[in-house]
Amino acid sequence: MNCSLFLSQVQILMHAQQIKLNEADPNDDKNMYNWLRNKKYDLTWISLRHEFLIRQALTKISSDQQTAVIKELVNYTESNENLDPSRIPEICLDILNKTITSEIVQTESLRRASTFRRSIRMSIRSNRVSPSTLMMRTDQNNEKKSVTFCENPKIYSIYN
Numbered sequence: 001m002n003c004s005l006f007l008s009q010v011q012i013l014m015h016a017q018q019i020k021l022n023e024a025d026p027n028d029d030k031n032m033y034n035w036l037r038n039k040k041y042d043l044t045w046i047s048l049r050h051e052f053l054i055r056q057a058l059t060k061i062s063s064d065q066q067t068a069v070i071k072e073l074v075n076y077t078e079s080n081e082n083l084d085p086s087r088i089p090e091i092c093l094d095i096l097n098k099t100i101t102s103e104i105v106q107t108e109s110l111r112r113a114s115t116f117r118r119s120i121r122m123s124i125r126s127n128r129v130s131p132s133t134l135m136m137r138t139d140q141n142n143e144k145k146s147v148t149f150c151e152n153p154k155i156y157s158i159y160n
Contacts (some may be wrong), residue, residue: 001063003055007046009070010054010092014044017077018085050089057096061103069095 046054058066072095077083083091 001066003058006058006066006070007051007054010073010089011046013073013077014046014085014088017083017088018044021082021085044085046089050093053093054089054096057093057100060100061096065099065103069099 061069069092073088073092076091076095077088
Protein backbone atom coordinates (compact mmCIF):
# COMPACT_ATOMS: atom_id res chain seq x y z
CA MET A 1 0.00 0.00 0.00
CA ASN A 2 1.54 3.32 -0.99
CA CYS A 3 1.37 6.55 1.00
CA SER A 4 -1.24 8.30 -1.12
CA LEU A 5 -3.63 5.33 -0.86
CA PHE A 6 -3.17 5.24 2.92
CA LEU A 7 -3.80 8.99 3.17
CA SER A 8 -6.90 8.74 1.00
CA GLN A 9 -8.27 6.03 3.29
CA VAL A 10 -7.66 8.24 6.32
CA GLN A 11 -9.39 11.10 4.48
CA ILE A 12 -12.39 8.88 3.64
CA LEU A 13 -12.56 7.84 7.28
CA MET A 14 -12.60 11.52 8.28
CA HIS A 15 -15.46 12.25 5.84
CA ALA A 16 -17.43 9.24 7.08
CA GLN A 17 -16.99 10.35 10.68
CA GLN A 18 -18.14 13.87 9.82
CA ILE A 19 -21.23 12.56 8.02
CA LYS A 20 -21.95 10.30 10.99
CA LEU A 21 -21.74 13.24 13.38
CA ASN A 22 -23.95 15.45 11.20
CA GLU A 23 -26.63 12.81 10.80
CA ALA A 24 -26.65 11.81 14.45
CA ASP A 25 -29.98 11.92 16.26
CA PRO A 26 -32.33 12.63 13.29
CA ASN A 27 -35.50 12.13 15.39
CA ASP A 28 -34.75 15.04 17.67
CA ASP A 29 -37.93 17.16 17.52
CA LYS A 30 -36.68 19.57 20.14
CA ASN A 31 -34.03 20.89 17.81
CA MET A 32 -35.34 23.96 15.97
CA TYR A 33 -32.52 23.86 13.47
CA ASN A 34 -33.25 20.53 11.78
CA TRP A 35 -33.40 22.32 8.43
CA LEU A 36 -29.68 23.04 8.77
CA ARG A 37 -28.89 19.34 8.73
CA ASN A 38 -30.10 19.07 5.16
CA LYS A 39 -27.77 21.85 4.14
CA LYS A 40 -24.44 20.89 2.60
CA TYR A 41 -21.48 21.18 4.88
CA ASP A 42 -17.77 21.67 4.34
CA LEU A 43 -15.63 18.57 4.52
CA THR A 44 -12.60 18.48 6.74
CA TRP A 45 -9.22 17.82 5.20
CA ILE A 46 -5.92 16.53 6.49
CA SER A 47 -3.55 19.37 7.27
CA LEU A 48 -0.22 19.47 5.45
CA ARG A 49 1.60 19.00 8.73
CA HIS A 50 -0.29 15.80 9.52
CA GLU A 51 0.10 14.58 5.94
CA PHE A 52 3.86 15.12 6.11
CA LEU A 53 4.17 13.36 9.47
CA ILE A 54 2.04 10.42 8.29
CA ARG A 55 4.09 10.07 5.09
CA GLN A 56 7.28 10.17 7.15
CA ALA A 57 5.98 7.47 9.50
CA LEU A 58 4.75 5.27 6.64
CA THR A 59 8.27 4.96 5.25
CA LYS A 60 9.29 3.11 8.42
CA ILE A 61 6.66 0.33 8.37
CA SER A 62 5.66 -2.42 5.96
CA SER A 63 2.42 -2.70 3.99
CA ASP A 64 1.06 -5.39 6.34
CA GLN A 65 1.57 -3.06 9.26
CA GLN A 66 -0.15 -0.27 7.32
CA THR A 67 -3.28 -2.40 6.90
CA ALA A 68 -3.15 -3.27 10.61
CA VAL A 69 -2.95 0.45 11.44
CA ILE A 70 -5.97 1.21 9.22
CA LYS A 71 -7.96 -1.60 10.87
CA GLU A 72 -7.06 -0.31 14.32
CA LEU A 73 -8.02 3.22 13.29
CA VAL A 74 -11.40 2.04 11.97
CA ASN A 75 -12.03 0.12 15.21
CA TYR A 76 -11.13 3.19 17.23
CA THR A 77 -13.51 5.45 15.30
CA GLU A 78 -16.31 2.89 15.60
CA SER A 79 -15.84 2.60 19.35
CA ASN A 80 -15.76 6.40 19.82
CA GLU A 81 -18.87 7.62 18.03
CA ASN A 82 -18.55 11.29 19.02
CA LEU A 83 -14.98 11.60 17.80
CA ASP A 84 -14.14 14.87 16.08
CA PRO A 85 -13.04 14.19 12.46
CA SER A 86 -10.08 16.55 12.76
CA ARG A 87 -8.65 14.31 15.50
CA ILE A 88 -8.42 11.26 13.23
CA PRO A 89 -5.00 12.15 11.72
CA GLU A 90 -3.60 12.71 15.23
CA ILE A 91 -4.88 9.32 16.34
CA CYS A 92 -3.48 7.77 13.16
CA LEU A 93 -0.07 9.27 13.94
CA ASP A 94 -0.26 7.94 17.48
CA ILE A 95 -1.04 4.42 16.25
CA LEU A 96 1.73 4.65 13.63
CA ASN A 97 4.26 5.75 16.25
CA LYS A 98 3.26 2.90 18.56
CA THR A 99 3.68 0.44 15.68
CA ILE A 100 7.12 1.84 14.82
CA THR A 101 8.21 1.70 18.46
CA SER A 102 7.07 -1.89 18.91
CA GLU A 103 8.88 -2.88 15.72
CA ILE A 104 12.11 -1.25 16.92
CA VAL A 105 11.89 -3.00 20.29
CA GLN A 106 11.30 -6.39 18.64
CA THR A 107 14.15 -6.06 16.13
CA GLU A 108 16.70 -4.64 18.58
CA SER A 109 19.70 -6.88 19.16
CA LEU A 110 20.27 -8.57 22.51
CA ARG A 111 23.62 -6.87 22.92
CA ARG A 112 22.01 -3.45 22.96
CA ALA A 113 19.21 -4.66 25.21
CA SER A 114 21.73 -5.92 27.78
CA THR A 115 23.57 -2.59 27.61
CA PHE A 116 20.28 -0.83 28.20
CA ARG A 117 19.54 -3.06 31.20
CA ARG A 118 23.01 -2.44 32.60
CA SER A 119 22.60 1.32 32.27
CA ILE A 120 19.25 1.12 34.07
CA ARG A 121 20.86 -0.88 36.88
CA MET A 122 23.63 1.69 37.19
CA SER A 123 21.14 4.54 37.28
CA ILE A 124 19.15 2.85 40.05
CA ARG A 125 22.20 2.74 42.32
CA SER A 126 22.41 5.57 44.75
CA ASN A 127 24.98 8.25 44.11
CA ARG A 128 25.96 8.58 47.75
CA VAL A 129 29.48 7.97 48.91
CA SER A 130 29.66 5.19 51.45
CA PRO A 131 31.10 6.14 54.87
CA SER A 132 33.92 3.61 54.58
CA THR A 133 35.40 5.46 51.62
CA LEU A 134 35.54 8.79 53.46
CA MET A 135 38.97 9.63 54.81
CA MET A 136 39.10 10.78 58.39
CA ARG A 137 41.46 13.57 59.38
CA THR A 138 44.60 12.24 60.88
CA ASP A 139 46.19 15.40 62.24
CA GLN A 140 44.61 16.51 65.48
CA ASN A 141 46.56 19.79 65.49
CA ASN A 142 43.90 21.58 63.50
CA GLU A 143 41.34 22.94 65.87
CA LYS A 144 37.74 22.63 64.95
CA LYS A 145 36.38 25.88 63.67
CA SER A 146 33.19 27.17 65.16
CA VAL A 147 31.02 30.21 64.80
CA THR A 148 30.44 32.52 67.75
CA PHE A 149 27.83 35.21 68.05
CA CYS A 150 27.96 38.52 69.85
CA GLU A 151 26.17 38.50 73.18
CA ASN A 152 24.60 41.91 72.65
CA PRO A 153 23.22 42.05 69.13
CA LYS A 154 22.83 45.36 67.35
CA ILE A 155 19.26 46.08 66.35
CA TYR A 156 18.68 48.33 63.39
CA SER A 157 15.37 49.97 62.74
CA ILE A 158 14.01 51.40 59.53
CA TYR A 159 12.04 54.41 60.66
CA ASN A 160 12.26 58.07 59.78
